[in-house]
Amino acid sequence: xxxxxxxxxxxxxxxxxxxxxxxxxxxxxxxxxxxxxxxxxxxxxxxxxxxxxxxxxxxxxxxxxxxxxxxxxxxxxxxxxxxxxxxxxxxxxxxxxxxxxxxxxxxxxxxxxxxxxxxxxxxxxxxxxxxxxxxxxxxxxxxxxxxxxxxxxxxxxxxxxxxxxxxxxxxxxxxxxxxxxxxxxxxxxxxxxxxxxxxxxxxxxxxxxxxxxxxxxxxxxxxxxxxxxxxxxxxxxxxxxxxxxxxxxxxxxxxxxxxxxxxxxxxxxxxxxxxxxxxxxxxxxxxxxxxxxxxxxxxxxxxxxxxxxxxxxxxxxxxxxxxxxxxxxxxxxxxxxxxxxxxxxxxxxxxxxxxxxxxxxxxxxxxxxxxxxxxxxxxxxxxxxxxxxxxxxxxxxxxxxxxxxxxxxxxxxxxxxxxx
Amino acid sequence: xxxxxxxxxxxxxxxxxxxxxxxxxxxxxxxxxxxxxxxxxxxxxxxxxxxxxxxxxxxxxxxxxxxxxxxxxxxxxxxxxxxxxxxxxxxxxxxxxxxxxxxxxxxxxxxxxxxxxxxxxxxxxxxxxxxxxxxxxxxxxxxxxxxxxxxxxxxxxxxxxxx
Numbered sequence: 001x002x003x004x005x006x007x008x009x010x011x012x013x014x015x016x017x018x019x020x021x022x023x024x025x026x027x028x029x030x031x032x033x034x035x036x037x038x039x040x041x042x043x044x045x046x047x048x049x050x051x052x053x054x055x056x057x058x059x060x061x062x063x064x065x066x067x068x069x070x071x072x073x074x075x076x077x078x079x080x081x082x083x084x085x086x087x088x089x090x091x092x093x094x095x096x097x098x099x100x101x102x103x104x105x106x107x108x109x110x111x112x113x114x115x116x117x118x119x120x121x122x123x124x125x126x127x128x129x130x131x132x133x134x135x136x137x138x139x140x141x142x143x144x145x146x147x148x149x150x151x152x153x154x155x156x157x158x159x160x161x162x163x164x165x166x167x168x169x170x171x172x173x174x175x176x177x178x179x180x181x182x183x184x185x186x187x188x189x190x191x192x193x194x195x196x197x198x199x200x201x202x203x204x205x206x207x208x209x210x211x212x213x214x215x216x217x218x219x220x221x222x223x224x225x226x227x228x229x230x231x232x233x234x235x236x237x238x239x240x241x242x243x244x245x246x247x248x249x250x251x252x253x254x255x256x257x258x259x260x261x262x263x264x265x266x267x268x269x270x271x272x273x274x275x276x277x278x279x280x281x282x283x284x285x286x287x288x289x290x291x292x293x294x295x296x297x298x299x300x301x302x303x304x305x306x307x308x309x310x311x312x313x314x315x316x317x318x319x320x321x322x323x324x325x326x327x328x329x330x331x332x333x334x335x336x337x338x339x340x341x342x343x344x345x346x347x348x349x350x351x352x353x354x355x356x357x358x359x360x361x362x363x364x365x366x367x368x369x370x371x372x373x374x375x376x377x378x379x380x381x382x383x384x385x386x387x388x389x390x391x392x393x394x395x396x397x398x399x400x401x402x403x404x405x406x407x408x409x410x411x412x413x414x415x416x417x418x419x420x
Numbered sequence: 421x422x423x424x425x426x427x428x429x430x431x432x433x434x435x436x437x438x439x440x441x442x443x444x445x446x447x448x449x450x451x452x453x454x455x456x457x458x459x460x461x462x463x464x465x466x467x468x469x470x471x472x473x474x475x476x477x478x479x480x481x482x483x484x485x486x487x488x489x490x491x492x493x494x495x496x497x498x499x500x501x502x503x504x505x506x507x508x509x510x511x512x513x514x515x516x517x518x519x520x521x522x523x524x525x526x527x528x529x530x531x532x533x534x535x536x537x538x539x540x541x542x543x544x545x546x547x548x549x550x551x552x553x554x555x556x557x558x559x560x561x562x563x564x565x566x567x568x569x570x571x572x573x574x575x576x577x578x579x580x581x582x583x
Contacts, residue, residue, distance in 0.1 A: 024563050037444045041487055044447065048574045050583040067445060074445035124485040124509055140487035140513035142573050149577060154563065188432055189479035193508050222479060224508055277432060364441040364484070385436040385483060387459040 002252030004160045006195040009135040013118040021159045032147040033121030036064035040081045045145035055151030061093040063103040066360045071367040101332025101358045104128035104300035115230040116247030127218045131211035133230035158195040158224045159258040165202035167266030175210025176400035179217040180271040184281025192222035202265045208237045209306035216301045220278040273398040276386045287413045294377035295408035298329025299363045302380035305335045311405040312344040314416050315351040321411030326353035327369045365390045378407045422499040424471035428533035434483035439492045453495035470497040475531050481510025490519040516573040527555035
């Protein structure tokens with residue numbers, strides 16, 4: 001009987017030939033991840049379990065990225081818990097400030113995740129690594145504690161939904177727009193408990209940055225994981241990065257899907273998701289009367305060098321609107337340095353933008369760009385829930401980097417097409 | 421037997437409104453509970469009494485993986501959450517931290533804010549004392565029942581390690 005890529009990876013990690021959707025299985029893990037918000041609770045629970053040490057000191061990644069560089073004393077105490085634990089257990093993948101990046105951009109770039117892996121992370125956007133053809137999903141702190149001790153976890157094998165994107169992508173339309181449009185179509189629980197498999201010619205032609213963005217937001221439709229079959233683009237990306245062997249899995253032609261959804265991308269415009277749910281997706285042409293106070297370009301969704309290049313191409317020679325604060329956050333130190341080398345950082349600063357060291361910061365209303373009551377921000381981030389970027393009476397509009405950059409210049413939501 | 425007053429909410433109650441990120445610089449359950457539901461119901465902390473029950477529509481607990489959400493709810497005095505559906509990470513986190521959750525669309529439809537409700541967790545029976553109607557929640561699969569019975573994932577791990 002045919003299986004999907006997700007089933008095959010889960011089967012391979014549970015010592016089975018075949019797994020059936022709905023089955024509960026124990027899965028061996030290739031990597032487990034925690035951050036400065038979730039790992040302190042995981043470490044507390046890990047101590048309660050009473051395991052001597054972690055299952056594999058090279059397969060536990062601890063990334064202090066949410067409230068760092070430490071935004072207050074309490075956050076500093078939390079990061080210290082990660083640092084002390086990492087020293088005690090000789091964890092090789094603790095990323096100190098200066099080496100740290102936004103976790104879901106950092107780990108693939110560091111070569112810690114590869115095709116065919118099974119990964120959990122105590123962060124909901126752990127589903128990002130599906131872009132490499134890995135099974136990867138978010139869990140909570142206690143699940144992370146268990147996985148750090150045992151190197152395994154339990155899963156219900158998810159049902160699968162296949163999304164087929166066909167047609168040529170219009171200018172300024174990106175992976176971000178495809179996923180926002182998809183969430184708009186199926187809703188924030190449209191893929192609840194399910195695997196979302198992204199396929200079709202538009203995906204085959206998409207670079208890794210766009211693929212990471214799409215898998216990153218599978219959780220925003222309630223999905224357990226997002227996944228894309230590896231191909232030459234994946235191989236090119238992992239070359240020289242991946243530190244372990246990997247395995248390529250592909251879905252069988254006769255694999256079973258709960259649903260198959262086809263989307264013609266040639267008809268799409270850039271999408272903006274209005275407050276307060278990612279499913280409130282509108283084409284940019286219907287969104288141009290919204291004034292903004294802030295534009296954030298960054299996060300685990302859109303903080304890659306490709307994203308910064310697009311933003312810089314629009315901001316070059318232009319100025320940020322006097323009523324707008326532009327905040328640009330390269331996702332990792334490597335991207336930060338690349339942005340300097342390519343002259344992108346200079347473009348952002350010349351335009352009147354602030355460029356930050358890597359952090360999740362404003363995405364979750366932590367620091368580095370928190371909103372006051374009544375303020376609006378366009379953001380390349382992933383969530384626009386009530387209070388997400390600050391005050392409960394503030395608003396977040398999710399968009400791609402081109403829209404965020406153009407809007408920063410226009411002082412309102414708008415497309416690069418509107419700039420002279 | 422659980423018994424309490426119902427606090428009812430709608431669809432997609434996300435973990436950012438259950439416990440806003442500005443309070444995630446602590447892991448102390450009491451401190452987290454003092455801000456529970458703050459961004460969806462600013463009076464929640466003042467009105468909640470030990471034993472009370474949260475009832476909500478679809479996709480309760482969506483968004484962030486923060487386990488601080490079920491921790492805050494449990495510590496606030498809430499004895500169980502009934503919803504049409506739960507987001508999957510919240511579902512796992514609740515089992516792992518010992519917050520009782522029940523999926524029962526019929527009960528959600530038949531329970532109003534302020535109703536008195538009794539729950540027999542063992543059998544998944546929900547009784548609306550105010551209206552006199554009873555509902556049967558979806559049973560948990562055997563493995564999850566085992567997790568609940570041993571008191572969560574940490575105890576399960578201890579048993580597995582022979583601690």
